[in-house]
Amino acid sequence: MHPAYQLSDQATIFSPALVFFPALIKQNINRVVEMAGGPARLRPHVKTHKTVEIVKLLLEAGVTKHKCATIAEAEMLAHAGAPDVLIAYPLVGPNIQRACELIRKYPGTTFSALIDDATATRALSATMAAAGRTIGVVLDLDVGQHRTGIAVGPGALALYELAGQLPGLRLDGFQLYDGHNSQPDRAEREQAVRAFIKPVLDLRAAAEAKGLPVPRLVCGGTPSFPVYAAMTDVPGIECSPGTFVLHDAGYGPKYADLAGITPAAVLVTRVISRPTPNRVTLDLGNKAVAADPLLEKRVTLLDFPEYKTVGHNEEHLIVETAGADAYKPGDVVYALPGHICPTVALHHHVLVAEGGKVVGKWDVASRVRTLTV
Amino acid sequence: MHPAYQLSDQATIFSPALVFFPALIKQNINRVVEMAGGPARLRPHVKTHKTVEIVKLLLEAGVTKHKCATIAEAEMLAHAGAPDVLIAYPLVGPNIQRACELIRKYPGTTFSALIDDATATRALSATMAAAGRTIGVVLDLDVGQHRTGIAVGPGALALYELAGQLPGLRLDGFQLYDGHNSQPDRAEREQAVRAFIKPVLDLRAAAEAKGLPVPRLVCGGTPSFPVYAAMTDVPGIECSPGTFVLHDAGYGPKYADLAGITPAAVLVTRVISRPTPNRVTLDLGNKAVAADPLLEKRVTLLDFPEYKTVGHNEEHLIVETAGADAYKPGDVVYALPGHICPTVALHHHVLVAEGGKVVGKWDVASRVRTLTV
Structure with a gap:
């Protein structure tokens, strides 16, 4: 994955979280x-x-x-x-x-x-x-x-x-x-x-x-x-x-003429269960990453062995991989959303990272439908 | 549709809105x-x-x-x-x-x-x-x-x-x-x-x-x-x-043994465009109603002529119907979500209706991921 995404303070991040990289x-x-x-x-x-x-x-x-x-x-x-x-x-x-x-x-x-x-x-x-x-x-x-x-x-x-x-x-x-x-x-x-x-x-x-x-x-x-x-x-x-401002796994690889535009928003998720020998379940449900793309395109796990998304519920993402044994509950995984725009709207605030660690948070101010007017 | 859903003050409701019926x-x-x-x-x-x-x-x-x-x-x-x-x-x-x-x-x-x-x-x-x-x-x-x-x-x-x-x-x-x-x-x-x-x-x-x-x-x-x-x-x-407490169009018709449980949450949406003779576009995008069900099951429009959902974007729901001519921009339509649980989480607050009109609003207090702890 892009080296900027790696966060040295990942152990303290409440997951699931959406992190922006200014x-x-x-x-x-x-x-x-x-x-x-x-x-x-x-x-x-x-x-x-x-x-x-x-x-x-x-x-x-x-x-x-x-x-x-x-x-x-x-x-x-x-x-x-x-x-x-x-x-x-x-x-x-x-x-x-x-x-x-x-x-x-x-x-x-x-x-x-x-x-x-x-x-x-x-x-x-x-x-x-x-x-x-x-x-x-x-x-x-x-x-x-x-x-x-x-x-x-x-x-x-x-x-x-x-x-x-x-x-x-x-x-x-x-x-x-x-x-x-x-x-x-x-x-x-x-x-x-x-x-x-x-x-x-x-x-x-x-x-x-x-x-x-x-x-x-x-x-x-x-x-x-x-x-x-x-x-x-x-x-x-x-x-x-x-979309360009944050970009995502949906547009990123699809359009060669958007080269130079880099996904600037990453999801931090954790393994919560290993229910079967080849399954890894993460805390990245459809209340944290948008479900409008097809199941297999909702999330791109980064630096993760080849996998298939087999389930996505409100608070669970289930993937199958031959490399599941490398993962245990509590492990942090980074992911790109398939569609960033409705994903942002699922979050009250986003974390902001600079220099490899979280330095603040930004409110997703207009995810509400009414401010003062 | 259920007679309780009809709101006499619908003209003043900001749409899209989610309305609960206590x-x-x-x-x-x-x-x-x-x-x-x-x-x-x-x-x-x-x-x-x-x-x-x-x-x-x-x-x-x-x-x-x-x-x-x-x-x-x-x-x-x-x-x-x-x-x-x-x-x-x-x-x-x-x-x-x-x-x-x-x-x-x-x-x-x-x-x-x-x-x-x-x-x-x-x-x-x-x-x-x-x-x-x-x-x-x-x-x-x-x-x-x-x-x-x-x-x-x-x-x-x-x-x-x-x-x-x-x-x-x-x-x-x-x-x-x-x-x-x-x-x-x-x-x-x-x-x-x-x-x-x-x-x-x-x-x-x-x-x-x-x-x-x-x-x-x-x-x-x-x-x-x-x-x-x-x-x-x-x-x-x-x-x-x-789900039972609010129920939805996903579970409602599917399970006969849940008879007596009635959808208690309704979406209020408006027609925003009539782009073609058989299309009606509503302000009920996937930032207001959850996109995890299949496209055709995301929304059930009530008291609406037979239709097919052909598109769903962040702020738009597009349906095709032979009865489109009965609708013009500004018309109010009531709808049931296909899946109420992630739909609620898309709303900062819900309107509360009693006796056929809106009497207040409830915060969706734990749609955030952190309260004080």
């Missing part, structure tokens, strides 16, 4: 800034880490634009001093009033949110206008994931035009989130992006021809980040990767 | 007490709800014996006044010292923990004896799940005998956790239990013949609960179901 986090931020050609082309997603401390590292690296999915994340960003926050989520129900309250409470931050529906856009406008506030709206374009967003075409243009006419709204550009693009091969991933970006650029031109400003294209996540980062021929692109 | 929780507790033949034959597992308020409802129902998996859960139980707490988990590393500290801090509570390994048992004894404390030890018998525990046989007897000789330990009985018994058919489930209980009773007789007390057999979870509850011919059985 030196590696800074390295990942620097690498992404470098790949993007500077911090101005970045709008990283906070959902991966949900911590004030990493927001501050990003601000120190010159990153002024940020993206989030929840009102609590937006408030944490604003409270940490982020000047530009996109709530990359459609606002419905009480979240409209909550966004309005964020704008009132944090005048130093410019907020925007996604739109993909005329009725919801009118509701957003009505609340903002009634409160005398303005929120930026970013047109959420469905470029193939079919999760949220409106298809690229005349309907999208009409919605953007409508938003431009409604009070309390400010046209802030388009979002193109292509979470479906997970081709390991860079050329294939790039080809997929190139296939949908042409109609998006036509849409932008059509909007601008109508006098509707499109100040930005907020593009992609971590897998497609290298593609957008290199697409310097398209003006207005803001790359919005999230 | 009237149904009390009904579930009463039903389980009735099935067990009284509270003395119960040792419910706290991991499902992690809330002080439900511990108090159990105490009010006469339940004095409790079970948990983490030190934080144990402390929450003790702080709430539970007189008898089994930490149903092997103690290794710093958790041994933490358990010692719990015993010091909560003299009104009797604590015990699992053992399945001689070296770990000696370590537990050494720390307890050095501190002048005593902890109960419950021999964890592997009755077929092969997750933790020691095989029923001479090795198990030898370990129990060793524990009886070591200072700082008190022999507190056996645990038989059969998480692998999930046969929907009651007769098959009962047959599976009967198959392993005979050797366990022989082991108990052998231990008692050596003068080693075996004051209890802590048996099963929720699926096998009805079997143990009815097994009144075996003295010393303590039934330790957990």
Whole structure:
């Protein structure tokens, strides 16, 4: 495993624990800034880490634009001093009033949110206008994931035009989130992006021809980040990767063009039982490491003999290995999560390690759904 | 859906939210007490709800014996006044010292923990004896799940005998956790239990013949609960179901012999997008409802047309249905989680509803891993 992960004080760590390595986090931020050609082309997603401390590292690296999915994340960003926050989520129900309250409470931050529906856009406008506030709206374009967003075409243009006419709204550009693009091969991933970006650029031109400003294209996540980062021929692109800052065993080995980005969050777990000759049971259940990946990809045990994950319950991870005899209850094992983002959200705080030992802890401040708003 | 779930104030609920219904929780507790033949034959597992308020409802129902998996859960139980707490988990590393500290801090509570390994048992004894404390030890018998525990046989007897000789330990009985018994058919489930209980009773007789007390057999979870509850011919059985108190869409329809136990926790979610003619996207991602069940079983939408879950990300649940046109952004939908226990742990607090509206909130107090110890 990476030599930075080895902790000389591991015997005192309560397990299971999630440990962040700020030196590696800074390295990942620097690498992404470098790949993007500077911090101005970045709008990283906070959902991966949900911590004030990493927001501050990003601000120190010159990153002024940020993206989030929840009102609590937006408030944490604003409270940490982020000047530009996109709530990359459609606002419905009480979240409209909550966004309005964020704008009132944090005048130093410019907020925007996604739109993909005329009725919801009118509701957003009505609340903002009634409160005398303005929120930026970013047109959420469905470029193939079919999760949220409106298809690229005349309907999208009409919605953007409508938003431009409604009070309390400010046209802030388009979002193109292509979470479906997970081709390991860079050329294939790039080809997929190139296939949908042409109609998006036509849409932008059509909007601008109508006098509707499109100040930005907020593009992609971590897998497609290298593609957008290199697409310097398209003006207005803001790359919005999230996972990169901590990285994980899911993305790490899969994308060769993410070389230079290193997993910066490690799980510390202990053997709790050796129930059979070839089984090792660890205290790393699905309340400590996220269960959304397939069973065999949830956890990568480090410096561990070849194994197969055969069970994962709330407080237990069961693996089978011919090398089980080397392990006894109490032994410490290091692991990478298969998916870091929901794993972080399982932890109240994370430990922070520097120079091979734990030096502090950071609250996962916006894992809650409500801060003050 | 159950008429109790409908909330007249749903428009004001921040979504996604988890809502508990105390009237149904009390009904579930009463039903389980009735099935067990009284509270003395119960040792419910706290991991499902992690809330002080439900511990108090159990105490009010006469339940004095409790079970948990983490030190934080144990402390929450003790702080709430539970007189008898089994930490149903092997103690290794710093958790041994933490358990010692719990015993010091909560003299009104009797604590015990699992053992399945001689070296770990000696370590537990050494720390307890050095501190002048005593902890109960419950021999964890592997009755077929092969997750933790020691095989029923001479090795198990030898370990129990060793524990009886070591200072700082008190022999507190056996645990038989059969998480692998999930046969929907009651007769098959009962047959599976009967198959392993005979050797366990022989082991108990052998231990008692050596003068080693075996004051209890802590048996099963929720699926096998009805079997143990009815097994009144075996003295010393303590039934330790957990899920029953809140229940869910995973266990609810599967086990006919759990009739009378009603899901008492419901998710409130909203439509956030209608990206395609047959898709409805909800704000119920895997940071709000647990992802350990298979995709199609993670969530059961209530009073919703026939649908198929096609995607689940951190903040999005995507379903396909021919009835999508009836839904628009902002609409409220009620849902049952496929697995309530890890779902509760995703929430900082839960809303509490009585008489068709939200009347308060309960902290999920032991979703953290450390309270004061």
